[in-house]
Amino acid sequence: MSDISIGIAALTVAVDIAKGLKNAKIGITSSKYKSEISELIDKLLKSKKEMYSMYEEISTKNDEIKKLKEKLEIKSKMVYVGPYYQLENAEGKLEGYYCKVCYISDNLLMPLDKEGESWICGKCNTRCYPSN
Numbered sequence: 001m002s003d004i005s006i007g008i009a010a011l012t013v014a015v016d017i018a019k020g021l022k023n024a025k026i027g028i029t030s031s032k033y034k035s036e037i038s039e040l041i042d043k044l045l046k047s048k049k050e051m052y053s054m055y056e057e058i059s060t061k062n063d064e065i066k067k068l069k070e071k072l073e074i075k076s077k078m079v080y081v082g083p084y085y086q087l088e089n090a091e092g093k094l095e096g097y098y099c100k101v102c103y104i105s106d107n108l109l110m111p112l113d114k115e116g117e118s119w120i121c122g123k124c125n126t127r128c129y130p131s132n
């Protein structure tokens with residue numbers, strides 16, 4: 001990521017240099033020269049725009065990777081205990097009651113709500129009766 005930032009900064013400097021050359025009062029009046037400098041500025045700006053796009057795409061992918069890692073971390077701590085899933089905490093103890101239907105079908109961690117002697121999922125209405 002930092003290499004792209006350095007590249008964008010370098011292109012910004014290159015564009016400024018090219019603009020300086022184009023506007024320089026050094027007696028160069030050749031229209032071909034000015035045309036080539038304009039083309040150079042255009043190419044540098046296009047490169048800079050592409051680098052911004054790459055930067056955004058990499059940022060998006062890094063966010064996706066982070067979310068997937070978090071899901072993987074949760075998945076490694078999910079334990080199926082009877083009619084529901086529980087989450088293993090840092091001390092290795094199981095806590096919470098999570099809907100097996102939502103977890104298996106949509107990979108959602110839906111906490112079950114106690115309703116009388118049973119537990120019910122607020123999303124899919126699956127009802128279960130924990131043994132403990």
Ligand SMILES: [Zn+2]
Pocket residue numbers: 099100101102103110121122123124125126
């Ligand atoms: Zn559910």
